[in-house]
Amino acid sequence: METETMNTAVKTASSEKPSSCLARQPILSKDEKVLGYELLFRESPQEDRFNADLEGGTRSIIDTLNVMGLDAVCDGRRAFINCSHDMLLKGFFQLLPAEKAVVEIQENVPVDERVVAACEQLRMDGYEIALDNFVPGDAREKLIPLANYLKIDVRRVVEQHCAALVAKHGANCTMIAQKVETRLQFIAALKDGFTLFQGYFFRHPERMRARHIPANQASQLRLLKAISAPEVDFDAVEALIKQDASLCYRLLRYLNSPLVGVSNTVHSVRHGITLLGERELVRWIRMATTLIMGQEKCSDLVLASLVRAHFCELIAPKVNHGSCDLFLIGMFSLMDAILEVPMGIVIEGLAFDAETRTELLGMKTGKPTALSPIYELMVSREAGEWDVVARHAKKLNLSLPFVNRAFNEAVSWAHQMTTAVPCEKK
Template sequence: MKYSYVARQPILDRDRKMLGYELLFRDGPKNTFPEIEPERATSILLSEQFFGLDYNTIGNKIGFVNFPYQSLINQIPTLFPKKKIVVEILEDCAPTEELLDAVKQLNVKGYKMALDDFVPSPEWIPFLPFIHLIKFDIRIVPIHKAVKFINRLKDTKIEFLAEKVETYEEFHQAREAGFHYFQGYFFSKPEILQQKAIDPSFLTVVQLCKAISKSEVDYDEVERIISVDVSLSYKLLRYVNSSSAISSKISSFHQALAYLGEERLKKFVSLVAIANVQENKPEFLYVLSILRAKFCELLLSKVQKSADKSQGFLTGMFSLLDSILDQPLDIIVESIPVDNVIKQALLHHKGILGDILSLYIAYEHADWDTVSKLSDKLGTSSEDLLDCYEQSTIWAEELCNN
């Protein structure tokens, strides 16, 4: 049985009444933060705690969630109900114009924003009109220094939270200084929670990535894929039904997809895909898989306009399954329902699909003699190859960064 883990630490008000919890990603029962990219940690935490079994982690309270830079730029917080979370801007986020624009968009949409482990500096001044909460780690910015900043902003809507409060004396001093909320070992150490984790299969996620990559999303195809995967089905319906914007519960995938719309559907699939990358496999294998998929799809449509370009996509996507799943490719290919022309391309590099795959692999390895020979055979130009490669690289990066 697989489990997901999250640590939660209470956040209390001036009367020591519970406001909510800060949610902290954990990859096991030990209460320590693992060595993992912040983007991936946030994706897993959100996927499991908000798309998973229930909101038992926070109940009717508010979840305070750390969001790294790129997830804010990609508006990932908008996947989640605005009344259930406070969006914490991680302290290592650079105060760029790009980030400011993202914060403004989230503010307009009604999300509450917090600056985590804040250290005052002029670069953050433009952000303050859109911030609801500032968190001071009183081990880094002592109470007597934080109070000066609090007093300067006392006529604004911004509230303040003291982190790392470890004694009653510190709690009393912070309250007298004007802090509104408090968090630290004086109240409670982070509590580790374990729950059953539900993960969609990699191949299902691959199919969904393909379905949402089309210029016009095929909602019937998306519905078909989701409806046969109990994990994705459950997470999708929980996600949609958690929205405060709907007046009645959604009971069918068709309703759910219609409600989501294309942009939010793509974000949902991308987040779940990132969260389900196998931890023992290098992430570049997944990026390379979808890059190959898009390249093969684009080149196939150029060299054979009447072809089913999805065959190109599947050929590229499945070309690394042996490395990803640690099984011989011939065994994998026989176990998945793909056309014989795709199987021949994957196993023996035969046919036009096999030539396109071989060409891309040669392109990867800078084997220009082979690239030239296969280009001539396919009747394509170096400009076509460069165009396909650039488009597929951009598409893969956007999909992986969402």
């Protein structure tokens, strides 16, 4: 069953038809809960820059969202979409659900009577509006009464001006700090009064010290250790699953999901294990334990780890990855951020081979390894760093349409998995 599914997936991802270059950047609250994603788009793999603010780019984003589904792309959260002058006046955003779409008015949009009227209509229709890259003395100030969000680039606007903008407009608009890439930038923006933050700072945990892993997480790691052994002891695996009511529930939920399609009635944990088979069981345990261990963290970390895992799995047949399981490499690449401990402690005691250990540790130290191009491709693709994507795809002899199709499929698959193996939304 799994082989057939994977063959279909690889065949789909391998299609050389034009594919969308869609990436997303998370927007989070101060306690690191995801509010939504800004969507970034490049029209074709050959272009050198984002086109999210151009008519063609925005039109393509809307088309992609209608094909893939906004919930799949944004995990059920809001989509912040850049809007040019022409797109605003042509009303293309009416194709998207008002409760999920946020229209980002770009800094180069001239504020004339037609623009004001279009924004008023959007608000009447239930859409939210954000003013992107807002600066002191911005020409779009007359749109502030219609705006729900003001986005300020903290690398572009000095801190004292950021604080002044928040003090002036924070009572009427939700203030979003953009380009927050480090914990220090996050702390400074929080001090300035921002309530939402856009960037990847949360993937670099503040507390990366050697600490004991909590008991509930340690039990998940024991299960991961059991399935990493050269020969899986199914009695031990069954016993560990039975000790965790959450895992038992998730196993039964997964067996009854359309992704598996088991027609038999599952009457015991052992029966469920037998129905899955060793390979699918190992795969499911890796996903389920990641979801459970990540429940106390930003759900984007968990979702991103699933996207990475399946993306790596899809490109595996086309790249040289030695003895490493690329699904596992992708899945574990964010485990240090999920658990808030160094990667060395995460993999301590797990029966990973030396090559896998080297790769996982190399990702965090920046030390070049055999799989560094794969890791860099994975990270740059999710961040929408198109030039870096192109460079590493070329190193791996992968076409950009294939890379983009595989990534889009991985996003859809990860969304399906979080439905089939549910976890608490953060």
